[in-house]
Amino acid sequence: MDNIIELKKVVFDYTDENDLPVSVLDEISLSIERGSFTAVLGHNGSGKSTMAKLLNGLNKPSSGTVTVNGMDTADEKHEFEVRKTVGLVFQNPDNQIVASIVEEDVAFGPENLGVEPKEIRNRVDEALKSVGMYEYRTHAPFKLSGGQKQRIAIAGILAMQPECIVLDEPTAMLDPRGRSEVIETIQRLNREKGMTIVLITHYMDEAALADRVVVMDGGKVILDGTPMDVFGHVTELKSVGLDVPQPTELVTLLKADGVDIDTDVLDVDQCVEVLVKALHLEEK
Amino acid sequence: MLNNITIGQYFPANSVIHRADPRVKILLTVAVIVILFLASGFVALGICAAFCILLILLTKIPVKMYLKNLKAIWAVLLLTAALNVFYITGEGDPLFKWKFISIYTEGIERAVFIAVRIFLLIIISSALTYTTSPTELTDAIERLLSPLKLIGLGGAVHVFAMMMSIALRFIPTLIEETDKIMSAQKARGAEMDSGNLIKRIKAMLPIMIPLLFSSVRRAYDLAEAMECRCYNGGAGKTKMKQLHLSFRDFALVFGVIILLASVILLRIFPIVLF
16 A cells, blocks of 8 residues: 555644643544545544645654655755645635735745746646636636635645645635535545545535544544544534534434444435335335 | 725726736836926827827726826815915916915916826826736836845845735635624614714724734635645746737837837927917
């Protein structure tokens, strides 16, 4: 198995204003497989945003190691190589757009890397096309919708040609339409370009789209597996303040009441299917 | 109210002026401003006005946009005009006399002259910002100031240009935010449009404090986002858009040289209309 990012016994803590140590991450070990789509779920304060910043070296672990393509993120000399390999997209699209014109903003990353002007042009055009914002390249970002701005932020990272994109709650500030635009873009990048995706979120329906779901609570990984596996643990998820997708919850509750039903359900269509099957069994 | 600010804004379009080299545009704007101050007499001013009108037609931006600026500066225009009307004493009899106020023909001429000159100054500088994106503008300033690198100020020039472009980038964002905070405070019963000056200034505090707070937060977020995109203070940075001088730049320079020449000629050999 080829892992792009590896966390080994990562601890992250800091001292607050009263000099008391605050532990955010507690000996986390995790590896992200190349080309995979991983969702990290967690409640506020579970340490998931801190982890996002650890993945590209913006935060350095207090102890343990984070390696990206074998490079230790704590090593200053790999700083740019690591950030170029793992791009990070934040929650608020307004606060990550640097320039007043869409294409100039997308060019910011490659310009900093010292890429040739002609090559920058190609990368910018390609990045904007792959997020579906090419026709807006000469627009001013502040006139665009939240979803469009967030897609530009993604294009800005894509133009650096990363191998992995980490998105820290990219849809938290968007309306439903903007959310689906962004999620579709992420899925397409994963499927068509083989981009490794780490999506940090607290929306169950978004996490259900991933290949793998990691659930964090109190700075620890408490569940890790396919969406089916993870969402089966209804009581554990509820105890850490997370919900399960409603169809999953329904069938799990029915099962608990003694109904003979298949619980591998993530969306409404699958739910209807197993309910119909269960009803037929009942009749017989 | 806050959405009507057009000075300093950029209107994307595909015109000769938009595509001209921003460095040339900046230098020529400065040149035209100097020429406007050199212009003596209405003939020279008329030539300048004709030049400015031709220029704004070339920008393909609706003339309405330029006229909007008049709204913002009409008070200044009126005040300077009025001062000139009342203060300038000419030869011969005054046109109008009442107690200590006397108005002369020269005063009125001068007032019109100054008002037109100020208006042209505003138009020509808006033509620059309307047709040049903030990034181009700061990029051009950075390049124009690049001789400072020779005395070891290269880093400072880059930082200055970066600060300017970020400031310009965040103007609309902060205006939007101010509007939101104002609405939120109004919804909580804050009164901002009534009372005397001190009361109004006090009423601004609940707007300024959250705005300041969120700006600091934004600055922190932006710094992280810039780090994620490998920003390191401009060392080894390249530019997607290279600046090349082309035929249209030389044509513009040529136009301004002719303007300068005619204004200087008119200073030496004035044509008096009346």
